[in-house]
Amino acid sequence: MKYIKHVKILARELPGSSKLDLHGVRHYAVDHKVENFILLNQKLLPLTIVCGNSQTMIDLVQAVINRINCEEVVMDRYGVIVVRRI
Numbered sequence: 001m002k003y004i005k006h007v008k009i010l011a012r013e014l015p016g017s018s019k020l021d022l023h024g025v026r027h028y029a030v031d032h033k034v035e036n037f038i039l040l041n042q043k044l045l046p047l048t049i050v051c052g053n054s055q056t057m058i059d060l061v062q063a064v065i066n067r068i069n070c071e072e073v074v075m076d077r078y079g080v081i082v083v084r085r086i
Contacts, residue, residue: 018044047083
């Protein structure tokens with residue numbers, strides 16, 4: 001059996017998971033990834049999107065959330081957006 005010590009996955013989105021980590025994702029790819037994540041996982045609410053400390057990344061994610069018309073969204077911690085109701 002072979003063990004893998006460390007594997008870095010960009011935009012860590014696990015099937016059946018309610019968390020999307022955008023560390024390492026380019027700004028041009030954010031729109032598509034966030035929209036797909038929210039729409040495909042809406043049965044797993046609340047959904048957590050980790051943006052990090054980039055204000056640009058936070059703004060991009062909020063633009064997608066506004067376009068989809070999510071009803072309840074909070075950012076209790078800076079850089080972590082939680083969609084509670086779509």
